[in-house]
Structure formats: structure tokens, C-alpha cells
Amino acid sequence: MLKLSMPRSTGGLLGLSSALLLAVSACTPGRAQEQASPDMSAAIQKMQSLDGWRGYLDVHKAVDKPRELAGGPVTIKLTQDAGGVFVGLPDHRRRDPIVFGPADMPRHYAGTPGITGAPPPMWQAAAGGGQETKPLTPFGDKHIVLPDGKLTIEAVDATATDAATTDDKVMFHASWKDKAGNTYEVKCCAKLAAHGLEYPTFGGVATNVILHGNSGIGTPLMPTEFTYFAFWGFGEVDMNGKTLDKPRLIHGMLTEYVRGQDYKLANDEGVTPQRLQFHLMVPPFKPDMEHGVFAHAPVHTGFKLPNGKEMPFWHVMFETLDFQSHRG
Amino acid sequence: MKPIESAPFAAPLLNWSLAVAIIAGLGGLCLAPVPARAAGPGVVVKLTDELKFAPASVTVKVGDAVEWRNDSVLVHTVTDDPQKAAKAADSALPEGARPFGSGNLKPGATYKRTFTVPGTYRYFCIPHEAAGMVATVQVTK
Secondary structure (H helix, E strand, C coil): CCCCCCHHHCHHHHHHHHHHHHHHHCCCCCHHHHHCCHHHHHHHHHHHHCCCCHHHHHHHCCCCCCCECCCCCEEEEEEECCCCEEEECCECCECCHHHHCCCCCCCCCCCCECCCECCHHHEEECCCCCEEECCCECCCCCEEEECCCEEEEEEEECECCCCCCCCCEEEEEEEEECCCCCEEEEEEEEEECCCCCCCCCHHHEEEEEEECHHHCCCCCCCCCEEEEEEEEEEEEEEECCEEEEEEEEEEEEEEEECECHHHCECCHHHCEEEEEEEEEEECCEEEECCCCEEEECCCCCCCECCCCCECCCEEEEECCCEEEEEEC | CCCCCCHHHHHHHHHHHHHHHHHHHHHHHHCCCCCEECCCCEEEEEECCCCCEECCEEEEECCCEEEEEECCCCCECCEECHHHCCCHHHCECCCCCCCEECCCECCCCEEEEECCCCEEEEEECCCCCCCCCEEEEEEEC
């Protein structure tokens, strides 16, 4: 029986959460699900069924004429025309006690692990005290800096809520190079996520909202962060002009600065509200529309990690930004 | 479930950490941090991919110049302006000195400034201040 508040009783869950979170492991695609035992599958289904957004999403996802954003549409233009990028590498994420609560009364455990769920069995003691995720995640401190980062976004936030259709729009193009001269690109959005799975997407584009951390929207492994602009859509992952993976869920967000000393990913108390960061995320998950949940699916990025395996996600930060926005 | 293989990642980091620890330990035997001192008309401070000004502290005489060189692939700034600092402690100017800033320095770009007012200048990089990219220039008479 699954007891989320009692980690010692959930060994099976640990295995599955590791497998799901760690699309990052760069193992054979699909291997995690193939290895999942019936107990693990039951555990994950239980956690997914506990997702607190299910009611909201059920009500909104069939709306075919959604209401407009209060005050009218917001137009966004965001660019970076020079400088490098920070690329997040697979790493353990330190537990923020403010977000996750104490071990005996945990918060944010429901939903697919790595999406909105972070169940107690996912945590282990960290060197130096506290806890960290047992699996590697896209949300740690390890990173590399790569050159020639370019970013172009033009977007409109028109639709207020999740719905079946949307008037939101996003044109997104990001590129960067590695030190060998290979060029990596992410393009979006042939289609927007007009409604979310497991959490809201506000028609595909959101402006002036709080995401991640305690918000319950997106992974709580990222800190609670005010977000000036975010989108969720479907696009492609390219390398040297060739499409490697399509369609992929693409998520981008312009937020307050969530890195601290030596570029460590901040906990909630370490966020710097006066500075901006744009985060690009191509997660190692794909939506399972039939069941309204996410499923493990490493991204074919073409980028080799130092251990020789392929990076199974993109988590890329752009920080030399020109940001413009207006109503209308 | 097979655990994630982190060893190939961790091994180089461990070696590097060990090397840093050894160096730090040796330094601790006889060396306190020593600011770089101007040997001639000015000193050079490098801006790095590790989000550091190197060296983090330099000392020059009144009338000397400091040159900053962006040796990284990132865009950095050299900024000493209390109005632009996210944290008040990251910007300091001697009495009578005026705020200054390089604007965006693209990879390879340089910025040079001659200091005419003695005292302690605490400056930062606007995009990376929160990540600890802060340093000091000490100007002596």
C-alpha cells in the first residue's frame, strides 16, 4: 500500500520516481516504463490521480470560446543577440524545506514525479546536511557555459484560461553552439498547449504569474518565481540544421533571477527579484493525452555529456536580454 | 531499478575538488588573499565564464587605470552604481567619486577607466551580480 508520508514503506515508488524523473539518466528511451513493475505502475497512477489541478483542467479543457485576458492582450518581444548561454546538466536538486515542508508532512508529492510530483521516496540525505533528490534532474547546480546564444521571441497573451482553443501566439527561435562548433536550435510553436496536463497553461501563454515552487504550476524542484512571461507549446529540436526530435513539448519563461553564488540554483529565499532570466526547457517527458498525464521520453538533443551519453533534455538560460511588452 | 550512473561525471569533479582543496590548503599555510598591485600604468582584470572578476581585488594609485577584458563567451558589465545594484553591499564608491559603467561588454571587448579619487570601489556585473560576480578596486594616494 502506498503511504506517501512514510518513505520507508515506498521502496517501489522510489524506483519508479527515479525512472520517471530520470529521463535524465540517458538510458535507452522507454526503458524506464518497460522496467516498471505492476506495483510501481500502481504507485505512479495513484500519485497522478492525486494531482490537484484535475478538476480545474476538466472544467476548462473543453471550452471552445475562452474569455480574453482582463485588460486585453499583452504583446511580448524578447531577444538576446549576443553572448553565451548557461546549459543545465543532470544533477541532484537540493530540497527546499519552504517548498516541500518537513519530511513527516510533505508537500508537492502528487502528480507525475518530475512534473508536479516530488514524493518522499525521491529524497536522500545530501552531503553537508539537508536532503537532495536521489535521481539526477534537470534542476541542479551543475552547468556549462556555451557560446553564441541567440534568442528571438514574439508572443501574444490573449486567452485568459486553459481551453480547447486559444488566441495566444508564440514565435520562438533559440540557438547556441558548443565549443566544437556544432549548432543547436529549438523552434516553436507550431501548436500551443491551449490547456495543460497536470497543471494549467492559461491558453499556452501566461503573463505576470507565479510559477514553480509553491505555485503548484510546473515542477516544484524549481524555486517559486514570479514570471513575466511563459509559454508551453510544441516544436522541434535541431542540430546543425537537421531536425532530431519533433514534436517536443517546449516551455519557456522569463522570470526573476533564480541563481545564486557560483550559479547554484536558488531556494525560494535566494531568488533575486530585481534581475531577469529566460529559461528554455525541453523536458524529458511527452504528454499522454489519453490519460491526461506525462510519460517519460528522453529528448534526442545530439549533445554529448562528459560521460559520453546524450543529454536527454535541454534546460538553457539566456541572461543578456532585451525585453519589451505592451497591452494591445 | 538501476541507479543513475553519476561516476563518470563525478570523477573529474572530485579530482578537481581535491586539487582545489590542496591548493587552498597550501595557500592557507602562508598566504592570505593578496590584492594585485599595479606594476605600471594600470592593471588588467579578466571577466570569466565562471562569473568572476579575476583578480577579485586590485590596488592601484590615483591616476592609474584599470582595464577589464571580457575573456568569456558571455556578455558582462563592469558597473559601480548604487542605483543599479540589486544588493546595496555590491556597490561602493568613495566620497566624491561618480558612478560608472561599461555597458554590455561582448566577448572579447575591453573597458578601461582611470581612477582619480582614492578609496574603495565595490563593483559588479549587472546580469550576474546575483551569482556573485562582484569585485573591488582599492585606489591609494
